[in-house]
Every structure is written in structure tokens, then in C-alpha cells.
Amino acid sequence: MESGKIAASPCKFERAFEMEILRVCSYHRRDFDLAVTGTNSRDHDQVRSSLLRSINTTSSGLGRFQILPLEIVYEICFLLDIQSLLNLRHVNRRAHQIVRTTLGYKATITHALEALCVILRTKIASWFTLSDLFKVLCTKDCYFCGSFSGFIFLPSFTRCCFSCIREDSLPPLLISSVVKSRFKSSQVCLYSLVPTIRSLPGIYSMDEVVRKKRTQIIPAEFISTLSLREANERARVAQPKEKALLRYMVTTALPYLDIKSGGVQNGICCRGCQIALERALRSSGAQSNSCALRDKVYSYEEFMEHFRECREAQNLWMFSNHGVDVDNVSEFVRPGGWFKTRDVIMSFDRIADN
Ligand SMILES: [Zn+2]
Ligand SMILES: [Zn+2]
Incomplete structure (x- = not known):
């Protein structure tokens, strides 16, 4: 037997084994995408x-x-x-x-x-x-925090992760009508000077807030370079909740393409960590980092590292009879995350059609 073939077989076997573990123990957070x-x-x-x-x-x-x-x-x-x-x-x-x-x-x-x-x-x-x-x-990782990322921040075409969107770690944004009055020239001129996002009707954030009207959103950094009173203007941007929605309106899901292998990844979370959180909530209460662990998004390689340390994920793999029985799925995991209203996916499609 040729030496090349001896080396190739275990590697192929290991890869197939890893893919089975990924199938059983991980899932994609669809709620983040939506x-x-x-x-x-x-x-x-x-x-x-x-x-x-x-x-x-x-x-x-x-x-x-x-x-x-x-x-x-x-x-x-x-x-x-x-x-x-x-x-x-x-x-x-x-x-x-x-x-x-x-x-x-x-x-x-x-x-x-x-x-x-x-x-x-x-x-x-x-x-x-x-x-x-x-x-x-x-590009694989978030520009702002370095974690694996499945999103793009549209005002600067930069990789960002869901955690940075949710935790307000993205560059500040403004509604264009707030700065409109500062411009003596027409608003058309403003749009030709500054990258402006015209938001789409849709359902935004984990609170599933419906927005049917479109909003013009601009990055605050460009306005400051145009010598506007940025601080004053930012203070005028409605309520904090409304301001937070802007981050969801200017980001969208984008997979990672590994140009060398041709593989595509959207990011995965750990089913074991969700089971651990549910169990902890039923008993004595969850630890402070349990939710963060449940929400952490991994690349395939990062997940395999996590799997080696996550007892619940290892148990899940063993109790699934090494991938044969996968029926026992958490109600959180089944739809791909948490949805406030169960018909949000249908609603999303309906609003996107308009
Ligand atoms: Zn990030
Ligand atoms: Zn885990």
C-alpha cells in the first residue's frame, strides 16, 4: 500500500467523525439571523x-x-x-x-x-x-472583538458578530433627519457625502420589534468630520431602545467563505450548553456566564475545541448513541433559538415581500 493512502484514510475518517459530532451537538442560531x-x-x-x-x-x-x-x-x-x-x-x-x-x-x-x-x-x-x-x-472574525462572526456591518463593510450588535460595540449611528437641519444644502447632498443606509421594513432585535417604515441611517463618525455638533445631535436620537434598533437595521447575515478549502460557515452554537442552562434554571439557578456560553457562536474548529471541554455536549454525543438517536432535542434548539412569537418567521417573510 502506498504511504500516501495510509496517511489520508485516518484524516478522512477523523473529518467524517467531526462532522457527525457537529451535526448532533451544534446548531445554527436562526433567531440571530432574523x-x-x-x-x-x-x-x-x-x-x-x-x-x-x-x-x-x-x-x-x-x-x-x-x-x-x-x-x-x-x-x-x-x-x-x-x-x-x-x-x-x-x-x-x-x-x-x-x-x-x-x-x-x-x-x-x-x-x-x-x-x-x-x-x-x-x-x-x-x-x-x-x-x-x-x-x-x-474574513472570518469580527473586526471589533475578534470572535467568529456571521454578520456584516453595512456602513463600513466590516465583519461583526451578533454579540457586538447586541452589546452596542459597533460604531455609533444617527438617523439622518436628526442632522438634516444642520445642512444648508439639500439632503440629496448629504447622501452623496456620507454612506447612508435606507433601512428595510422588517422585524428587528431579539425583542422582535416591527418597523414598517424605512429610515435613513448614517454613521456618526462621518458627521463629526463635517464639523457638526455630534454630541448634541446624538442626544436627540429618540429613546435608547429606538437607538439600539438602528444597529440591527444596518447589519445583515453573511457567511464566512474559506477561500482555500471552499468551505462555507454560518457559525454554530453548542446544544450541550443550552441543555446545561435549562437544567440549571430548573434547579438551583444558572451561573452568571451560562447565557453567554449558550449564545457563543463558534467556527467548526472552535466548536471542536469547545466540545473537548463541554461535558454536556459530550453527554449529548454519548446518549445519542454516537449520532444514531437525535430525536431528543431541546425546544429552544429545534427552531434555531428563541422566538418571542412563534410565527415570527412567517411574519418576516410577509413583511419582506412588501
Ligand atoms: Zn464582535
Ligand atoms: Zn457546550
Whole structure:
């Protein structure tokens, strides 16, 4: 037997074993995804195949761009903002073909279409390039705290985690109407100077607050550079609860793409830690870090490290007959987290349709 084959088999076996442990002992927090901005995922498969459709053409040209070497055309596409790049795609079949083969396009459409739809609908697409989005897609950890992250902070196209969204660790935000009066020129001018998010109707935060109207949201850091009285203006932003909602309106779920392996991760939590919390609440009471442990989001690799130390997760694995019996699932884990109203998922789809 060749030595290469001897080395490959245990590694493959270990990987399969790990995937079984992940299937039994971890789950994805869907409640976190639904607490931030999103779109109706039912439409995405059709849009994705249309955006990835290959068109062979020799009849169409690129007009004046035709004289440029193809490398330069690709370089221009790479530097175009997302909105312009997608507009270019509609020019003709040749432009469609060029855009489709631009660096990062295929991976972004395949793995980040939901985020891309949010970026287009919140009108932030003209502020960033496709390569900006691709870079965030291939970034694993939260820019603000270093934990594994499954979200993007749209005003700066930065990786962020749910903990940073919930705990107010993101850069401050303002409602644009608050600073509008400070501008002598029109509000259109403000939007051309500052990345502005036009929030989507939806259900936001873990409290499931419904917002049917759209709000213009801007990062406070840009306003301070424009010499506005930032502190005074920030104080005028409604109630703390309303202010907290802004963070959920300017973030959306974005998976992590490991460019080397091609693997995609959304982040997982530990079922064992949820069982431990439920048991503690039924008896003497939970420890102070029990909720934080339950809510901690891991990458696959981080979870396997946690599994080696989490007794409840190990018990779950053993009592499941090593992955054979997985029926005994916590009521919290089954829907993918905590939902105040059980029909929130349906409501989310209905509001996203409007
Ligand atoms: Zn973070
Ligand atoms: Zn655990």
C-alpha cells in the first residue's frame, strides 16, 4: 500500500467523525439571523441562477471600451461600485459575460446573494465595490472583538458578530433627519457625502420589534468630520431602545467563505450548553456566564475545541448513541433559538415581500 493512502484514510475518517459530532451537538442560531436586516430567501435561488447564467457571445461589443486590453476592462470592473457593476451587466451580452467573469463575482453571488440583495435594497451599493464585499466574505472574525462572526456591518463593510450588535460595540449611528437641519444644502447632498443606509421594513432585535417604515441611517463618525455638533445631535436620537434598533437595521447575515478549502460557515452554537442552562434554571439557578456560553457562536474548529471541554455536549454525543438517536432535542434548539412569537418567521417573510 502506498504511504500516501495510509496517511489520508485516518484524516478522512477523523473529518467524517467531526462532522457527525457537529451535526448532533451544534446548531445554527436562526433567531440571530432574523433579528437583523434580511430579505425573503425564497426568491434567491432563481435570482442566483440568473446572475450566474453563462452567455456565449461574439456578436456584441463594448463600444469605446472595445479598444482597451481585456485586463484593463476587468480592472475597471473590479474597481466599479456594486451598483454600477450590476448596471453594466445589463448593457449587452458581452458586458454580461465580462461582469460574470470578474474576480470574486461568482463566489459572491454563490455565497453572499442574500447580503447582496440587502446591500442593493438599502441603497448602500454605490459606496462599495464587489471586491470589498468579497474581502468581507473571506474574513472570518469580527473586526471589533475578534470572535467568529456571521454578520456584516453595512456602513463600513466590516465583519461583526451578533454579540457586538447586541452589546452596542459597533460604531455609533444617527438617523439622518436628526442632522438634516444642520445642512444648508439639500439632503440629496448629504447622501452623496456620507454612506447612508435606507433601512428595510422588517422585524428587528431579539425583542422582535416591527418597523414598517424605512429610515435613513448614517454613521456618526462621518458627521463629526463635517464639523457638526455630534454630541448634541446624538442626544436627540429618540429613546435608547429606538437607538439600539438602528444597529440591527444596518447589519445583515453573511457567511464566512474559506477561500482555500471552499468551505462555507454560518457559525454554530453548542446544544450541550443550552441543555446545561435549562437544567440549571430548573434547579438551583444558572451561573452568571451560562447565557453567554449558550449564545457563543463558534467556527467548526472552535466548536471542536469547545466540545473537548463541554461535558454536556459530550453527554449529548454519548446518549445519542454516537449520532444514531437525535430525536431528543431541546425546544429552544429545534427552531434555531428563541422566538418571542412563534410565527415570527412567517411574519418576516410577509413583511419582506412588501
Ligand atoms: Zn464582535
Ligand atoms: Zn457546550
